[in-house]
Amino acid sequence: MRKRRDGEVFRITGARQGLAEDVRGRQRRYVISMSLRTVAVIAAALLWNVERHVAIVALVLGMTLPYIAVVIANAGRENAPGLPSTFVTPPARPMIAPPAHDRAEAGAEDAPADSGAPRGEPGDRL
Template identity: 70%
Template sequence: MGKSDEVFRITGARTSLSDDVRSRQRRYVISMSLRTVCVLLAVVLWDVQRLVAYGALVGAVLLPYFAVLIANAGRERAPGLPSTFAVPPETPLMLGPGGTGGGGASKES
């Protein structure tokens, strides 16, 4: 296989940095919007349904922590790309002299 025969695949490439930042910002805004709804729900339901108001308040307190964890999660790892190095199937692989280790070819005396 010559240099001109190599094929490179980009299907496993990462998303661009700007797309990654945009998706993180979107997740954070959604989480903070949900927190705002929880705070408003706690205020509105405080005298009506105290148990639900407590649940909403707990959600409002815990959501920022999880929102930051989710937003700061690292970029996804690129999946392993296939190697462009190909060994022809008819070539035997040898570990060394006589196939027992080392790096040279075996010599017969």
């Protein structure tokens, strides 16, 4: 005989990614952003006497990237609104119909009240 479990079933695909993986991803995004900032500041220093307009754009980019990198790195863990529900409802078991001779007996006893038979007036005795 099989044990019957009526509890909810957890779906593993609805689980978040691990904390270590999340932190590693944030660190990677931060290092990439700060590397771009370093390249922008070096480009601004090299281009200052050659192309001043490009150097100013690179300098502004180098000044704003740290703020953007910190905001992106501290954005928090991902939300998973598109994932399915974490609970799976168990499938409904189909009812087994009673044997045909039981249905015939039950049908005769449980005839509906409005079976087309003439009704008496209120107050008539049956």
